[in-house]
Amino acid sequence: MPTDVVVEAKGRAYAAETNRISTMTGRPTLLGWEGHEAQWRGQAYGTMAAGRPEALRAIYGGATPEQMAAILEEFDVAYIYVGPQERTQYELTPVAEQALFGRMEVVYANENVRIYRVRQ
Numbered sequence: 001m002p003t004d005v006v007v008e009a010k011g012r013a014y015a016a017e018t019n020r021i022s023t024m025t026g027r028p029t030l031l032g033w034e035g036h037e038a039q040w041r042g043q044a045y046g047t048m049a050a051g052r053p054e055a056l057r058a059i060y061g062g063a064t065p066e067q068m069a070a071i072l073e074e075f076d077v078a079y080i081y082v083g084p085q086e087r088t089q090y091e092l093t094p095v096a097e098q099a100l101f102g103r104m105e106v107v108y109a110n111e112n113v114r115i116y117r118v119r120q
Contacts, residue, residue, distance in 0.1 A: 002027065004078035009085045010056055021081050030056055030075055060090035062100065072118050080104070083113040 010031040011019025022029035031052040055071045059080065063071065071077075080101060086092055092100075097114070104116035 001078075005029065005076050006079045006081055007056070007059055007075075007077050008081040008083075009060070009089045010053060018085055030077075057090065060086055060092050060100070062096065068100070077118050079107070080116045080118065081113070082116070 004027055006021050006025070006027045006029055008019065008021045008029055019029065019032050021027070022032060052075075055075060058067055058071055060082075082092065082097060082101065087097075101114075101116045104118060106114055107117045108115040
């Protein structure tokens with residue numbers, strides 16, 4: 001569905017190689033280009049973004065299965081995108097990726113990218 005939340009690495013302002021899934025599909029994500037988002041949302045941004053950078057680090061950085069389930073439910077996540085930006089930004093190795101997402105359904109894969117569906 002067009003409103004399905006897709007987790008991807010947080011972006012850097014005006015860095016075209018970051019936050020492109022949300023940008024190109026219009027689907028919501030946890031955190032876009034932080035500076036850009038703060039500029040548009042003003043003082044409300046701090047409240048709106050609270051906990052999101054930490055959630056991304058937990059998702060890509062080794063949350064326990066219980067923590068992962070709680071985060072995915074809290075933010076109503078439908079998909080997790082893993083590509084070069086995610087692997088670099090969160091130092092995600094193939095072994096860690098398999099441990100974190102190995103039980104999720106792979107809905108797309110090529111040599112550089114995997115998209116996992118979160119089972120509800």
